Amino acid sequence: MARVTPGPSAFLSPLAALITLAVAWVVALVSGDMAAGGPAVGFWLLVVLPAPMLVAVLWGRAAWGERRVARLAAAVAVWLLAGHLLLSAADTWQMTANVAAGLVAGWAWRRGWRLDAALAGVVLMLLPLIVWAAVQMPVREQLAAISDQSLKMLEEQAPPGTDPAELEKAREIGRQRFAQLSDLTVRLYPSLIGAGLIGQALVILLLVRLAGRRLDQVARGRKLPPFSQWRLPFYFVWVLAAGIGLLITRRAPWADAGLNLMVLAAAILSVQGLAVQFHMSRRFLPPVGLVIYWTLMGLAFLPLIVTSVLLGLADQWRDLRRLDSGGGEAGSQ
Numbered sequence: 490m491a492r493v494t495p496g497p498s499a500f501l502s503p504l505a506a507l508i509t510l511a512v513a514w515v516v517a518l519v520s521g522d523m524a525a526g527g528p529a530v531g532f533w534l535l536v537v538l539p540a541p542m543l544v545a546v547l548w549g550r551a552a553w554g555e556r557r558v559a560r561l562a563a564a565v566a567v568w569l570l571a572g573h574l575l576l577s578a579a580d581t582w583q584m585t586a587n588v589a590a591g592l593v594a595g596w597a598w599r600r601g602w603r604l605d606a607a608l609a610g611v612v613l614m615l616l617p618l619i620v621w622a623a624v625q626m627p628v629r630e631q632l633a634a635i636s637d638q639s640l641k642m643l644e645e646q647a648p649p650g651t652d653p654a655e656l657e658k659a660r661e662i663g664r665q666r667f668a669q670l671s672d673l674t675v676r677l678y679p680s681l682i683g684a685g686l687i688g689q690a691l692v693i694l695l696l697v698r699l700a701g702r703r704l705d706q707v708a709r710g711r712k713l714p715p716f717s718q719w720r721l722p723f724y725f726v727w728v729l730a731a732g733i734g735l736l737i738t739r740r741a742p743w744a745d746a747g748l749n750l751m752v753l754a755a756a757i758l759s760v761q762g763l764a765v766q767f768h769m770s771r772r773f774l775p776p777v778g779l780v781i782y783w784t785l786m787g788l789a790f791l792p793l794i795v796t797s798v799l800l801g802l803a804d805q806w807r808d809l810r811r812l813d814s815g816g817g818e819a820g821s822q
Contacts, residue, residue: 728753
């Protein structure tokens with residue numbers, strides 16, 4: 490009887506478990522060194538920050554390419570067991586959230602989920618980690634620590650011989666400005682976290698898609714249209730309208746909830762507005778004009794966002810790119 494040689498998919502899940510354990514150990518080691526004020530903190534940040542996302546992409550590739558679900562489940566069990574035995578429960582828990590996000594991303598592409606459903610699934614996997622971090626260190630404590638550190642740097646950068654009264658005056662002005670900024674940040678914290686989670690989930694999905702396309706003999710998932718043809722579901726307009734309606738009540742906590750819904754929906758709709766601008770600029774501007782246009786828009790960040798939100802709303806109603814009639818530019822994959 491001929492011996493069957495395992496294909497590349499057979500090694501994806503065990504490799505994901507092994508690399509995740511190694512990355513979690515390195516992140517725990519580096520985090521401890523940073524907490525102790527070790528040298529080269531900036532360098533270690535460059536190592537630690539992208540590591541969880543790379544773990545998610547690795548598991549997404551495994552979930553998309555693995556032919557045997559039992560082998561994938563066994564790899565997850567091995568990671569959990571090894572993590573609890575060799576690392577702390579906190580380190581294992583934090584990395585497992587990214588493992589779960591990657592698994593959902595890979596499965597979403599494999600099963601052909603809609604992009605909004607895939608985003609929601611990945612966000613739900615990452616959300617407990619954010620909630621846990623907020624419980625461990627509430628947002629006001631985080632902002633207070635940032636404020637204290639900034640004021641300390643201000644004092645250290647003051648010229649020698651600075652009048653103590655002037656230094657105290659500058660310190661008081663800094664406290665007031667940080668207090669105002671902290672109040673606004675606390676009010677907008679849910680929408681800021683939501684936008685960050687959606688952005689992180691989108692990056693994970695796109696990287697998993699890029700990695701999965703290079704796999705041999707994987708299931709064909711739903712194809713993404715070119716960015717110039719991206720269009721969001723209309724229900725985001727209703728979310729924006731609900732946020733505005735709650736905001737104008739001017740009653741806590743409904744007004745704060747409305748503000749966060751409005752900001753989050755506007756941020757999401759701005760993606761469609763960017764797609765509209767990308768479509769229009771490619772259609773009407775030469776290559777040199779494209780460089781100049783996007784350079785100017787990048788420098789004017791706030792007008793770019795406002796314009797993108799308005800264009801996203803207009804495209805929902807008016808179909809500026811004529812996608813429904815088939816008149817939109819096809820673009821390249």
